[in-house]
Amino acid sequence: METGFFTFLADNLKEFFSYTSFAHFTVGHGVMIIAGLIFLYLGIAKKFEPMLLVPIGFGILIGNIPFNEAKGLMIGIYEDGSVLNILYSGVRQGWYPPLIFLGIGAMTDFSALISNPKLVLVGAAAQTGIFGAYIIALLLGFEPNQAGAIGIIGGADGPTAIFLSSKLAPDLMGAIAIAAYSYMALVPVLQPPVMRLLTNKKERLIRMKPPRAVSETEKILFPIIGLLLTTLIVPSGLPLLGMLFLGNILKESGVTRRLAETARGPLIDTITILLGLTVGASTQATQFLTWNSILIFALGAISFIIATASGVLFVKFFNIFLKEGNKINPLIGNSGVSAVPDSARISQHVGLEYDKTNYLLMHAMGPNVAGVIGSAVAAGILLGFLSN
Amino acid sequence: MKIWKRILIVTMFAFSAFGASAQAKLQINEIMVNNKTNYVDRYGNHSPWIEIYNNSGSSANLGGWYLSDDPNNLKKYLITKGDRNTIIGPRQFLVFWADGNAFYGTFHTNFRFEPGREATVYLADPSGKLIDSMTVPEMASMQPNVSYGRTSDGGSKSAVLEKPTPNINNESVNQGAANERFKTNDPWGAGMSITAVMVVFLALILLYLVFKYTGKFHVRLSHNKSKAKSKNTAATSAAANSDEGISGEVVAAIATVIYQMQSNSHDIENAILTIERQAANYSPWNSKIYGMRQTPQLKK
CATH class of the missing domain: 2.60.40.1260 (Lamin Tail domain)
Known part of the structure; x- marks a missing residue:
């Protein structure tokens, strides 16, 4: 009788142990938990993009607590119908990114771009990074749709990267999203060496004309004309561009203040939490730790470097055609990758290193916001060409 | 209407x-x-x-x-x-x-x-x-x-x-049809890259051109407006001079003094402050219960 009871007790404990994470813990889980902790450290201690890295880092911890998948506990992000799986549908189906774009539109001031519209071309040039990475990814053996999804990391726009990868290569989305956000946080590390390498002292000291005042009418016209011009050419960019410009007209019209405040406040915050958490949780070691993920990280860094270099070199090329006094400081070329506003801040910091009174931030915001439009257009093109 | x-x-x-x-x-x-x-x-x-x-x-x-x-x-x-x-x-x-x-x-x-x-x-x-x-x-x-x-x-x-x-x-x-097509016809990705970069540039060049000319138009419009305004001001001051004999400089001096007086009589903010009445229906501060003491009772 007593033996039976102890056997029962031992079996119970054994079964309980089979439910604990220790029974299913692998080296991969350990690696991913360390990665999550590094994200949290960078976000909290170093203040690198904390709004993104903290929820993503915590999401990585949540996604890498191993459990008995065979028991169908309905707690994993990849288990149909589980809470995390339902929250993850916003990423998988690609409806979080357009909502983030709505908020970005409602908080972005396009005045810098409107006052000096030639800066929009710098935003276009920096998109070369996307296609540089696309070519390298093809050479490494990725399929064209996967290469397109990987290349978009060079657009330095997390929501765009998630949107495109959810459509073109859902199986690589976790790695692409993590790479995109990681490199966006590492913009201060990646960009300055490239900017210094490609410019000389004389170019770094160029002073740009102060931007002119922009009228309210121009600000209202911008989202309308911007939407029509870009989406008539690339309709596949409609979900992102449509929401971006909608957010902006809510801001600039002056009659929808409450809507604009909701879009750039509570709405974008809510979606950022859900997006960060679920993207982080999608990095389950069993699904995430693959050779492809490592390649994607490497390609992401390359695409950022190409994008930065393209922006800087394009400004230098453009300056050949510009009159003295109208020249552009090539240190704002890096801000053509979107990563708003971090890459513009980098222009400012590097510029101030060489001239303490040369403030480039306002000028850099022009190509920076143009980069948002440019990367959404590029995503639309890739989606149009490679989606079936 | x-x-x-x-x-x-x-x-x-x-x-x-x-x-x-x-x-x-x-x-x-x-x-x-x-x-x-x-x-x-x-x-x-x-x-x-x-x-x-x-x-x-x-x-x-x-x-x-x-x-x-x-x-x-x-x-x-x-x-x-x-x-x-x-x-x-x-x-x-x-x-x-x-x-x-x-x-x-x-x-x-x-x-x-x-x-x-x-x-x-x-x-x-x-x-x-x-x-x-x-x-x-x-x-x-x-x-x-x-x-x-x-x-x-x-x-x-x-x-x-x-x-x-x-x-x-x-x-x-x-x-997979698109994939196959691109793998066959564009294995290095050069075709896609050139096309896509051209389209991105086309879209943004159009944006540039539209806003270049819209901007010029607005600058001209605001110049015209300010010109017209200055003409009107000049005409008004001329009329005022002829009628009452007050020159533009005097008007400017009066305006400056008024502005300074207003600044002195007011604290630093120049925004309009709106104070909304907060109607609280209940507060323990005006509650009678809190203001009353229990009647002392003799306990035997």
């Missing part, structure tokens, strides 16, 4: 509502005429089939609708009412067998397609109004196990589909 505005708004809403309702919801999506070894019905027969697609975000009931192969008799086959299986979920499909065996059940029509002949299917709503039709060309009808349908579900383009997809997305037929 206000009435006209209201009428205009109501009319616009009415038109938009009409536009939304007039959008095709149920469509003929794919047809197979020569079914040799393809999709099989529950009686084990390989019969011609018609796939209907619900191209909307809500469920639709096909009960009471009509299918026909005769343009002069659109009400040839009535889809049974009251069968819950005729409800199509959003973006879902329903397959009918065009085998001429209506007594087999709701999903078997009373007309049959013959392989090798052009075949047309008409879908009519309960009032008999034609909603959609699709004609399978003779060439597609001759080939066994090949269907004809929309290249993407609910899309406008139709073609022969080498891989039939009854009850599933037609897109899956073409899945």
Whole structure:
């Protein structure tokens, strides 16, 4: 009788142990938990993009607590119908990114771009990074749709990267999203060496004309004309561009203040939490730790470097055609990758290193916001060409 | 004027509502005429089939609708009412067998397609109004196990589909087609990169040009306005000078003094402060209960 009871007790404990994470813990889980902790450290201690890295880092911890998948506990992000799986549908189906774009539109001031519209071309040039990475990814053996999804990391726009990868290569989305956000946080590390390498002292000291005042009418016209011009050419960019410009007209019209405040406040915050958490949780070691993920990280860094270099070199090329006094400081070329506003801040910091009174931030915001439009257009093109 | 505005708004809403309702919801999506070894019905027969697609975000009931192969008799086959299986979920499909065996059940029509002949299917709503039709060309009808349908579900383009997809997305037929095309024609990605960079530049150059000229126009407009304003000011001050003998400098000096006086009499903020009355219906500070003490009682 007593033996039976102890056997029962031992079996119970054994079964309980089979439910604990220790029974299913692998080296991969350990690696991913360390990665999550590094994200949290960078976000909290170093203040690198904390709004993104903290929820993503915590999401990585949540996604890498191993459990008995065979028991169908309905707690994993990849288990149909589980809470995390339902929250993850916003990423998988690609409806979080357009909502983030709505908020970005409602908080972005396009005045810098409107006052000096030639800066929009710098935003276009920096998109070369996307296609540089696309070519390298093809050479490494990725399929064209996967290469397109990987290349978009060079657009330095997390929501765009998630949107495109959810459509073109859902199986690589976790790695692409993590790479995109990681490199966006590492913009201060990646960009300055490239900017210094490609410019000389004389170019770094160029002073740009102060931007002119922009009228309210121009600000209202911008989202309308911007939407029509870009989406008539690339309709596949409609979900992102449509929401971006909608957010902006809510801001600039002056009659929808409450809507604009909701879009750039509570709405974008809510979606950022859900997006960060679920993207982080999608990095389950069993699904995430693959050779492809490592390649994607490497390609992401390359695409950022190409994008930065393209922006800087394009400004230098453009300056050949510009009159003295109208020249552009090539240190704002890096801000053509979107990563708003971090890459513009980098222009400012590097510029101030060489001239303490040369403030480039306002000028850099022009190509920076143009980069948002440019990367959404590029995503639309890739989606149009490679989606079936 | 206000009435006209209201009428205009109501009319616009009415038109938009009409536009939304007039959008095709149920469509003929794919047809197979020569079914040799393809999709099989529950009686084990390989019969011609018609796939209907619900191209909307809500469920639709096909009960009471009509299918026909005769343009002069659109009400040839009535889809049974009251069968819950005729409800199509959003973006879902329903397959009918065009085998001429209506007594087999709701999903078997009373007309049959013959392989090798052009075949047309008409879908009519309960009032008999034609909603959609699709004609399978003779060439597609001759080939066994090949269907004809929309290249993407609910899309406008139709073609022969080498891989039939009854009850599933037609897109899956073409899945990977773009990949294959790019792998064959553009293995290094140069073609895609050049095209895409050109398109990005085209879109943003257009934006640049539009805002370059819009900006110039606005700058000119504001110059004109300020010129006109300064002219008016000059005219007014001239008139004032002639009438009252006060020069512009005097006016400016008076204005400066008034401004300084206002600044001195006011603290530093120049924004308008709005103080809203906060009506609190209850507060412990005005509660009588809190202001009263208990009557002392002698305890024995």
